[in-house]
Amino acid sequence: MSRLLEPLTLRGTTFAHRAWVSPMCQYSCDPDTAPGVPHDWHLVHLGSLAVGGAALVVTEAAAVVPEGRITPHDAGLWNEEQAAAWARIVAFVHSQGAAAGVQLAHAGRKASTHRPWSPVQGSVPAQEGGWVTVGPSALAHGDLAVPAALDGAGLRRVVEAFAAAARRAEQAGFDVVELHAAHGYLLHQFLSPLSNHRTDAYGGDLAGRSRLLLEVLEAVRAVWPQDKPVFVRLSTSDWVEGGWDVEDSIELARQLAARGADLVDASSGGNDPGQRIPVGPGYQVPNAGRVRREAGVPVAAVGLILEPAQAEQVLVSGEADAVFLGRPLLTDPRWPQRAALALHDVRAVAWPPQYVRATREDVPLVQPRG
Template sequence: MSRLFSSASMGQVSLKNRIIVPPMCQYSAENGMPTPWHTAHYMNLALSGAALVIVEASAVTPTGRITYKDLGLWNNQQMTAMKHMVSDIKQFSDARLGIQIAHAGRKASCDLPWLGNKSLKATDTNVWQTVAPSALAFGDNQIPCELTVEQIIEIKQQFVDAAKRAEHAGFDVIEIHAAHGYLLHEFLSPASNKRQDEYGGNFENRSRLLINVFHEIRDAIDPNIAVGVRISATDWIENGWDIPESIELAELLEDLGCDYIHVSSGGLSSKQQIPLSPNYQVPLAQAIHENSMMPVIAVGLITEPLQAEAIIATHQADFVAIGRGMLFDPRWPWRAACELNEQIEVAPQYLRCAPHQFKNLFK
């Protein structure tokens, strides 16, 4: 039997297989509100056969958006729109739905990727002042304002409020974004956090905001909803956040009741040197998996079914996230089932498309 298609759980959330669609920004919202694009996009992914689809990074405050077209969960109007979208999708799919909540920190206020993805200038439309742990810019981006302690506490509450809205919207999973150089990651890394107060300096202080955000969200949210964290396990630079600190962080989160950890890397520094190749981030996930009982998601250039199967079968991770590969091939799990000779449930409207030699696998 395929391990990739075996069932598993994240906390109290049961998943029919080990295939996850990770959050991938669509930059198609209006004032943080989902549009018909989002309903069509996530419906398509929910019909893919993946066990869990995580909706893209949704900002906890308008100034926490990467771009002016990001999704948001900073008000109840957005929550209601999300609730309608979730309800529509769940009518036709048994996939679990998650959402990632985020603050972009010093990497906020950028243009859309297909318009250059550059940091907006003071004279541009839709620009706003960015914030960060310290007044250090990301590459050529605008210099952020250093957050006061009062502002940090306010942002912590914005994360908690967004998580409550995610619960009311009907999501099964909530993922806290602490990766890819965004605000919570900026606090974690000594390369971007030069504070001298209780939020900077040693590991305990740099991890304080994320730990407090997680702890307060976990306390505020129904225990039947899984709450996890996405991290960058290394900054890929000298004197940055690294794997030993990621392992230590995972242990702390596990003790607090974290339901899973989603292991990515990089994004903090424009000087990063990433050795891109298939499975390049899997050893990072494996290092955390070997030091934790918490479910671990591996992600990054996992593109082939046998590759994904091997990651699960050799206990390098508990789940695999297929991102860009799923955008290119939205029925990737169907292909995986055929290659691994496993049955997969598909929407009855699509049963007729099963290739003749694989009809016994489609149900």
């Protein structure tokens, strides 16, 4: 059996194989009639990836509070209407034999922006549906609006909001929650000395800058079922001199594991417009490998992992325990099934009975989860 197609068990959850759907924002909710509520687009988008054989389908960033959305069109998990809408999607993902995960997020100073394809970019003004953003310090991200620095009460509300969203995720039937502490969003903003200039207990040294993320993790772990895993997505480097780096990530990963995190989703960048990222196939894999080896925690690699043979090599070489796929799945939602054919193990991946003829084998039918 190939390494890519081997099962992986974290706590009481077993993933059929190690090719997983990375969170990918869709910016497609209706901010006027149903803010933050996923709908048919999300069902078809995520459902098609489950049909394609992914072992774990993780949603886009779901904001834990309205002001935590990147754009007014973002999905959320701050109320029961959203939880009920997610439950419909989770049920379909499960029916295809896949596990379902939700990424919980707060955009912080990068919130209240226009969608990427909007002809206008930057911050959305209040008269057009925007809001005042928050961050660790009153420092803007590039040309975006200057955020308000969170006070003690604001910090407590953030922690409580993540925990409340995790409770709703359990109600919706999700198997995994992932805390988004990467890509320049709020929890990453606290981690990085480039964006966190605080002088209180939530700033300064690594311990202070990590405090909010660790408090969020502890609050989520306290309400999330003990037999279900919690992932944390980290930007393992700011790609800016003097910023957050892989050595910081290794130390933080040890602390995350000690507090109940089960896997680090190792990405990078997003916190500073001055970043210089050496983008290329597998460009983030070396940092993932260092975190895995030096922190001794399970790690998923992500970032231009394009072909099955490449993904297989990442795992065989010990750089990661699983791979998250984004853009390759947008161009080919059947990537996991294609990988199973290429690696000569079609039985390792779920095939809907309607598609079994593509295997030229009598493979077992999909077994629904839950």
